[in-house]
Amino acid sequence: MSAKLKDRIATFVIIAFSALIIALLVGMLGYILVKGISHIDWHFLTAEPETIKAGGGIGPELFNSVYLLILTLIITIPLGIGAGIYMAEYAKEGRITVSIRLVVEVLSSFPSIVVGLFGLLVLVNTFNFGFSVLSGALVLTIFNMPLMVRVTEQAFRNVPREQKEAGLAMGLSRWKIITSILLPVALPAIITGTILAAGRIFGEAAALLFTAGLTTPKLDFTDWNPTSLHSPINPLRPAETLSVHIWKVNSEGLSPDAAEIAAGSSAVLVLMVLIFNLLARWAGRLLYRKFTSIK
Amino acid sequence: MTDILRTEELKIYYGQNEAVKGVDLTFTENSVTALIGPSGCGKSTFLRALNRMNDEIPGSRMTGNIWIDGKNINAPDTDVTVLRQNIGMVWQRPNPFYKSIYANIAFGPKYHGVRNKAELDNIVEDSLRKAALWDEVKDRLHTSALSLSGGQQQRLCIARALSVQPKILLLDEPASALDPVSTAKIEETILQLKEQLCIVIVTHNMQQAARISGHTAYFYMGRLVEYDKTEKIFTNPSDPMTQEYISGRFG
Incomplete structure (x- = not known):
């Protein structure tokens, strides 16, 4: 077989695989959006869900998902960035570094249902946090933190070594080099990675079944006292998220329009994750330009 | 001309490998000194020792003395951040x-x-x-x-x-990645800066060393083979090894 023919075949196979992946993605997205988007309107996005009657919405679930995400990020961003900087800039290569990296890898690939059960036993029961936003956020931290550590470490390692050398030769302290020279270059990648990871935890369901719970108390959006049960920002109240809601409606929904609600919720979920991805790219580019003064 | 920087029996190791084998050199104010020699001769390692940049390389060790303003900076209590403020550095890239x-x-x-x-x-x-x-x-x-x-x-x-x-400027092949026009500009800059600074430059370019430096040090296999006025090194070196290198017979 001539080299040219081989090359043609290889190219064809690669293009065919790529096309297959794109077709899968477009097909799935298209199906979810076509089935669901007609159901999305203002009422659907804001109204309370109904158990028996038709016409329920997903207002509280949407709020819960966003709130849970924010709480998780508040916990994971400092931890993940701190550990990532340690791994990239301070840790000496050796047995400890290798084992930390291994732990981080294992942590991120844990089956979510197992982590959920762990959360149920430890957070919900033993620590007595109950089915709550807090339990959910802590469980999501287990998934999200390893990603944050890896994203931060990679972002720092991708900054050219010469940048650090230049800083050292100027007599800057290590901390100053990290915060003023490396971080601005690494930050766009960290932000992009954070938002992408946020998309992943936004869609998480299995781990939240046992931790954030399957119900939501009636929320009163005028009550901002974090200790009151009906306050939306109370971290110790149960909070059914959008993806958990999809699971619940599908498996035990009694309302006649359960299928439509599930389809609509799925479309909202997919759209939100899509928005996260676009936001990540946009924010990354914007920040890179701002910090490096590249027009 | 006052001496500003002096090394004494400077030895640098990377792990077991002795990269610089006891070098004594003195640098004066308002001067340009060129360090020349074939790749791997230790000249860049020597240069990086002068502002303790080798500290950043895991496994590197250094013995001997480096005197700057009457202080030995190869001492554990030297604050390298303060030291490096007095010594500027520019790299190849x-x-x-x-x-x-x-x-x-x-x-x-x-x-x-x-x-x-x-x-x-x-x-x-x-x-x-x-x-x-x-x-x-x-x-x-x-x-x-x-x-x-x-x-x-x-x-x-x-x-x-x-x-x-800074009082001292270390240049590690600063023009070797540049086109001839940019190189000429850099050389011009170096000659002007000589009026205010002690400049040490590592270079692979013999003509460049001849054009800009007052003194030249020839390194080979981690040793300082010859150090003299640049004119002398390039016209009438004392050591036959230097003669061979500058006439391009090896390196």
């Missing part, structure tokens, strides 16, 4: 910070406590003038340093090193 031209220069002085905007403006202009870059960039000080050409970036790095007013 330009490495401007991913910031604006202005921010690149103002960074060091700001860190060392200059807050006054007018004073910073002065330092930026002064440093850029010394590095012969001012006229080319004065209208775009706030654009990215990465938008400059390679030669301009390298002069920016020189300006950045000058911004904290």
Whole structure:
């Protein structure tokens, strides 16, 4: 077989695989959006869900998902960035570094249902946090933190070594080099990675079944006292998220329009994750330009 | 001319490997000294020892003394951050910070406590003038340093090193990645800076060493083979090995 023919075949196979992946993605997205988007309107996005009657919405679930995400990020961003900087800039290569990296890898690939059960036993029961936003956020931290550590470490390692050398030769302290020279270059990648990871935890369901719970108390959006049960920002109240809601409606929904609600919720979920991805790219580019003064 | 920098029995190891095997050299104020020799002869390692940059390489060790202003800086109690403020360094590949031209220069002085905007403006202009870059960039000080050409970036790095007013400038093959026009500009800059600084330059380019340096040190296999006036080294070296190297028979 001539080299040219081989090359043609290889190219064809690669293009065919790529096309297959794109077709899968477009097909799935298209199906979810076509089935669901007609159901999305203002009422659907804001109204309370109904158990028996038709016409329920997903207002509280949407709020819960966003709130849970924010709480998780508040916990994971400092931890993940701190550990990532340690791994990239301070840790000496050796047995400890290798084992930390291994732990981080294992942590991120844990089956979510197992982590959920762990959360149920430890957070919900033993620590007595109950089915709550807090339990959910802590469980999501287990998934999200390893990603944050890896994203931060990679972002720092991708900054050219010469940048650090230049800083050292100027007599800057290590901390100053990290915060003023490396971080601005690494930050766009960290932000992009954070938002992408946020998309992943936004869609998480299995781990939240046992931790954030399957119900939501009636929320009163005028009550901002974090200790009151009906306050939306109370971290110790149960909070059914959008993806958990999809699971619940599908498996035990009694309302006649359960299928439509599930389809609509799925479309909202997919759209939100899509928005996260676009936001990540946009924010990354914007920040890179701002910090490096590249027009 | 006053001595400003002197090494005494300087030995540098990478793990078991002895890269520099006991070098005694003296550098004076307002001078350019060229370090020449084939690749792997230890000249860059020697240069990096002078501001303790080898400390950053895991497994490297250094014995012997480096005297700067009567103080041995190869001592455990030396604060390398203070030391490095007095010694500027420029590498083979330009490495401007991913910031604006202005921010690149103002960074060091700001860190060392200059807050006054007018004073910073002065330092930026002064440093850029010394590095012969001012006229080319004065209208775009706030654009990215990465938008400059390679030669301009390298002069920016020189300006950045000058911004904290070092007494010594270490140049590690500063022109070897640049085109001939940029190289000429860098050499011109070096000759001007000689009036105020002690410059040590590592170079592979014999003509360059001959053009800009007052003294030349020839390194081979981690040893200092010969050190003399540049003119002498290039016209009538005492050591036959130096003769062979400069006439291009090996290296």
